[in-house]
Structures are given as structure tokens and as C-alpha cells.
Amino acid sequence: MILLNNAGFSYGPRAILENVNQELAAGSFHFLTGPSGAGKTTFLKMCYLSLMPDSGSLKIFDQEVSELSREQITQMRRRVGVVHQDCQFLNHLTVRQNIALPLLVAGKNIEDSMENIEDLLAWVDMGDRADAFPEELSGGERQRLALARAVIMDPEMIVADEPTGNVDWEMGQRLLTLLVELNKMGKTILLATHDLNLIRSIKGRVPAKVLRLKGGNLSLAGAQL
Amino acid sequence: MSENPLAFMMGGSPSDQIVPPKGNATWLTGTASGAMAFIAVFALTLSLALGHLADYWSLDLAQSATVQIVAEGEALDLQTEAALQVLRTTPGVASAEIISDASQIELLTPWLGEGISTDTLPLPRLINVQIADTGLDGESLLLRLKAEAPDASYNDHSFWRAPILEASNRLRLMVAVSLGLTALITVIIVVLSANTALASNQGIIRTLRLLGARDSYIAQAFVRRITLRATFGAGVGMILALIAVLFFPSQPQTSGLLSGLELRGLDWVYPLVVPVLVGISAFVASRMAAHYHLRREI
Structure with a gap:
């Protein structure tokens, strides 16, 4: 590896x-x-x-x-999925949009991956925070969001x-x-x-x-x- | 980068979402492009209007000529009659009329003041010649005049037309240089604002790189925004400039130098090109700036 x-x-x-x-x-x-x-x-x-x-x-x-x-x-x-201590989110995008960001930059169709995104939100226990913005999240939520974003591309x-x-x-x-x-x-x-x-x-x-x-x-x- | 420029401009690119919608750079681009477009349209309009004005003056002078007879007493009347005869039988002469002493005094009054008397100021005999659209053979006419009226001279106004044409051409050159400088400043502003936008969004760019974004993807987001702002700003600047142009003096009904500064017919199409050119310049300049900026890091 x-x-x-x-x-x-x-x-x-x-x-x-x-x-x-x-x-x-x-x-x-x-x-x-x-x-x-x-x-x-x-x-x-x-x-x-x-x-x-x-x-x-x-x-x-x-x-x-x-x-x-x-x-x-x-x-x-x-x-390679990366999780930073300071997370590095795009603060003008919602939690769901931030998770979808790697798909977006890779040119993949977000609509096709919506189920995957919802599964990831549930996996990191942030289903109810999907429409929040990163600055509204606690430290733990931010780290879980960073992890969800890191794995969306199945690295x-x-x-x-x-x-x-x-x-x-x-x-x-x-x-x-x-x-x-x-x-x-x-x-x-x-x-x-x-x-x-x-x-x-x-x-x-x-x-x-x-x-x-x-x-x-x-x-x-x-x-x- | 999008292969289709129209799709690039019209389509809602997914990369639009990655750049925050607010920023000084985009504001700067729009405002500066608007100001530059205003100046460019104004300069362009001035160039076109000056062209028309120069054409008007040049044409007016080219379609007339003056015969001057400097003689005294009976010789003056005889040569005047002979000259008129020559003129009236010359192909290309539409009309030939003596300018009366009263008219000459009227023309001289602004220069010499009131109270001019032909007793103290001998006046030559002037014949105003109107030339037909077909034109005439000036040299042949001069030879015939010299034969019939030895004290006559023929002035086709080329002495007056040449400086007008030269001044017009120089003004057009100055306008062209002004347009070139305006375009250069626009490109510089776009490059600076692209660099500002990229620098102020360095964190976003770093994140996007880690997520696997290509340079072209990152650049597209910035280039599209800057291009659209520049084009929009230039469009507003063009409209404001055209409104200002509407207040130019219109028809040259008087002989004032600045009369006739207006756009006519197809002239109104030329300013529409300015926002398009600004948009193309902004696209090329911001794309080059973005790729240069992005290639400095892995």
C-alpha cells in the first residue's frame, strides 16, 4: 500500500x-x-x-x-480519504453537500449517490444534521462529518x-x-x-x-x- | 474546462457551488469591467462620430470650389463674365454664382469688425462653384480660365480639406490607442481579481485538491464566475455609455465644430461587441491566471 x-x-x-x-x-x-x-x-x-x-x-x-x-x-x-483535525469544510455548503463534495469534484452524478450519502449520514449518526452548516456543528460532529466525507468515494x-x-x-x-x-x-x-x-x-x-x-x-x- | 463556451456561460456548472458567492474580487471585476466598457464604448462612439463629422466636412468642401478674380474696373467685369461662361460650359459644374460684395463683407465682419467699406478695402470678385457628384477636371478648367480670364485663380478647397482629414485620422488613431489601453487595463484587472479570488479561497482550493479535484475543475469555478461578472459589468457599462451618447449633439444643422457627434444606423451595433470582447478577454485572462496559480502547487 x-x-x-x-x-x-x-x-x-x-x-x-x-x-x-x-x-x-x-x-x-x-x-x-x-x-x-x-x-x-x-x-x-x-x-x-x-x-x-x-x-x-x-x-x-x-x-x-x-x-x-x-x-x-x-x-x-x-x-485516499483524509480526515483533518481542523476538518477543512466548505462552510457555505451544508453537511450533506460537504459529504457529496468528493463525488462532485470527481464528476459523478450526485442523484445516483443520494442513497449512499444518506447511509453515511446514518452511519456517523448525523441524519438529523444533514441540512446544517459546518459552523453550526460541535467538534465531534465535525469530525464525524469529516470521516463521512473521507469515505464517500470508497477509498x-x-x-x-x-x-x-x-x-x-x-x-x-x-x-x-x-x-x-x-x-x-x-x-x-x-x-x-x-x-x-x-x-x-x-x-x-x-x-x-x-x-x-x-x-x-x-x-x-x-x-x- | 467546458469545451462548449456557450455551455460554459449558460450552464449551471456544478463547480459553481464550490466558490462562496460573495467576495471582493468578483465585485471588483464587475465594477472595473463596467467602467472600462463605459470608456471603451464612449471612445468607440467618439471615433465613429468623428468619422462622420470628418466625412461631412470633407464632402462639403470637396463639392464646392471658389474662383477668385483680382482685377480692377472694366477688366474685372469682363473677366468675371468670361469666367462664368467658362464655368457654365464646363462638365461637372452644377452651378456658378457670384458672391456679392455684401455677402463678402458679411463673411469678413467677424474678422475685421463692423463698417467695412469697399472704398477702403478693395474686394476681389468671388464665384462660388458647386461641383456635381460626377466631379470635374480641375486642371482643364484652370487652363481654360487662364485663357479667358488671366487674373482668375481656382481654389478647389484641398488646402482646407487636407488638415481636416489629417486631424480626423489622428483622432481616430488616438481613440484606437485608448481602446487598446482600455482593453489592456481590463485584462490586468481581471488577472489581478482572479489572483485575489484564488488567494482568498486558498483553503477551499487546498481542500478540493485533497478531495481529488483537477486543476481544470477548480479553475472553472473561478473563471466562470469572473467571466460572468466581467461580462455583466461590461453590459451595464455599455448601456450607461449608450444612454450618455443619446445626449450627444445631433444633426450638424449648424457649422459648429462638435455638431453631428452621434451614432447612425449600424453604428449602434458596434458598442454591443464591447461586452462580448470583455467577456472573451476575461475568460482567457482569468483562465490563464487560474492555471498559472494552481500549477505552482502539487
Whole structure:
């Protein structure tokens, strides 16, 4: 699914990631941890093709990203669902329209997907908030909306950047449960968090691994959960 | 990007939804395009009207000529009669009439003041010649006049027509330069407003990219909005300019220099082209700006 070989990334003279070697297999569940500023978001951005490594190699879906055309990058982004901590919605669109947005930009007929959209709204328990605008939502609702939007295109991988950072424990668990469900459906999950309790709470639900990012280096932390 | 420009303009593109409907950039585009269209239509109208005015003056002068006889006493009357005879038998001369002394004094009064007397100011004999539409052979006429009336000279008014035509052509050139500058400023404003719109919606663009939107899809939303605003603004500017044109002085019933500044017949069609050209310019300029802006990031 994702294969990094001596991959690195720098912001000017400051190296964020150095010689990262890691493989994320299809259908796996990985947590990504590390202190603030360690480069978690940079690593995730490379995984959803918002940044390109400036050294080494990164393969996503068995394709070397440095060799991709703009069109191929666009197509590949549609195979990766992204959930941000700050969600990044279009605030002038309703919840339902935001969920439909990936379909819209892909040129798909929204009418044909209405049933799917309603199912997703029910899945994230937001059926009664479909016509609300993002700014009217609570933190937990926003994260569930972001997750619904991330999966509408039936992506092969979900990348989530601190999705539980702004919600309480109960809501964090609800989100984790949704991600576990997706993983059981065969989706590859990469979830960045610094919440160790959240990581521990997955034990026994799905086999998950923890990646630790520190000092620009990525390593597998401890045994499989 | 839509392949059919008409569909691009008329169709409710799905990408319309992704850009918030409000924004300073769109307001700026509409207003600036309106102002530029107003200036362009006004300049165009001025050019057309000046053309008509120049044609009018040129034609008026080209269809008349003057024969002047400078002699004294009996010789003046004899040569006048001879000249009239020559003129009346010359093909292309519609009429030839002596301008009376009284008429000459009337023409000179604005320049020399009241109380002009032919006793103190000897006047030449002037014959006003009206030339038929077929025209006449000026050189041949001059030779015959010299033979019959040696003190006669023939003035076909080309001396007066040349500067009028030259002034008209220069004014038209200035108007063309003004139109070109107006078009350039319009394009610059559209490019600036496209960049402003793209910059102020950077968050939306970033989100759309992550969702798998192509550059062309993102660009279309901005280009369509800017093009429609520019065309609409230009349309309003054109209408206001045409209303202003209606207040131009109309028929050249007097000999005032600015008489006759008006549009006639098909002239009214030309201003309609301005909003179309503004729309096309806005489409091309905003599309190029949007693609340039979007290609700077992956």
C-alpha cells in the first residue's frame, strides 16, 4: 500500500523526516505518534500526496510518486480519504453537500449517490444534521462529518490527522469505532494521535501497530496491539 | 474546462457551488469591467462620430470650389463674365454664382469688425462653384480660365480639406490607442481579481485538491464566475455609455465644430461587441491566471 525507502523531507535547511523506511500493508491499522513538531503531519501529507519527499523513494499503491503526472496524482488522491483535525469544510455548503463534495469534484452524478450519502449520514449518526452548516456543528460532529466525507468515494486508505484532538473521550471512542469498522471492511487506516489512551483502547478490536516519529526518524514501537 | 463556451456561460456548472458567492474580487471585476466598457464604448462612439463629422466636412468642401478674380474696373467685369461662361460650359459644374460684395463683407465682419467699406478695402470678385457628384477636371478648367480670364485663380478647397482629414485620422488613431489601453487595463484587472479570488479561497482550493479535484475543475469555478461578472459589468457599462451618447449633439444643422457627434444606423451595433470582447478577454485572462496559480502547487 505505502512503501517508504530512505524518504526524507525538509522545510528549507530544517530536516523534518530523514531516511524513513517503512511499509504500510494493505488492510493494516497503524497509529502514528510522536511529540508535537516531530513531523507527523508532514508524514501524513506525503501519504495523501500533499507533499512529495525531497529525497528517497515513496511508493503508494505500488507507484513511485515522483513519477506521477498531475492527473495521476489527482486520481490517486481519490483513493485516499483524509480526515483533518481542523476538518477543512466548505462552510457555505451544508453537511450533506460537504459529504457529496468528493463525488462532485470527481464528476459523478450526485442523484445516483443520494442513497449512499444518506447511509453515511446514518452511519456517523448525523441524519438529523444533514441540512446544517459546518459552523453550526460541535467538534465531534465535525469530525464525524469529516470521516463521512473521507469515505464517500470508497477509498482504499484512510489517513486521519489527530481526529480526536478536539473531542472528549466518549466522542474519541465513537470515532475510533468507526475507523475500526472501516478497517474491518478492508480499508487501510493510518491515524496520527498523541493520545496513548486512545491507542491502548483499540487492543483486542483489530490488530494495530504503532509508529513512533521522533527526531525525523520513524520506528515501529513495541509489539502489535 | 467546458469545451462548449456557450455551455460554459449558460450552464449551471456544478463547480459553481464550490466558490462562496460573495467576495471582493468578483465585485471588483464587475465594477472595473463596467467602467472600462463605459470608456471603451464612449471612445468607440467618439471615433465613429468623428468619422462622420470628418466625412461631412470633407464632402462639403470637396463639392464646392471658389474662383477668385483680382482685377480692377472694366477688366474685372469682363473677366468675371468670361469666367462664368467658362464655368457654365464646363462638365461637372452644377452651378456658378457670384458672391456679392455684401455677402463678402458679411463673411469678413467677424474678422475685421463692423463698417467695412469697399472704398477702403478693395474686394476681389468671388464665384462660388458647386461641383456635381460626377466631379470635374480641375486642371482643364484652370487652363481654360487662364485663357479667358488671366487674373482668375481656382481654389478647389484641398488646402482646407487636407488638415481636416489629417486631424480626423489622428483622432481616430488616438481613440484606437485608448481602446487598446482600455482593453489592456481590463485584462490586468481581471488577472489581478482572479489572483485575489484564488488567494482568498486558498483553503477551499487546498481542500478540493485533497478531495481529488483537477486543476481544470477548480479553475472553472473561478473563471466562470469572473467571466460572468466581467461580462455583466461590461453590459451595464455599455448601456450607461449608450444612454450618455443619446445626449450627444445631433444633426450638424449648424457649422459648429462638435455638431453631428452621434451614432447612425449600424453604428449602434458596434458598442454591443464591447461586452462580448470583455467577456472573451476575461475568460482567457482569468483562465490563464487560474492555471498559472494552481500549477505552482502539487
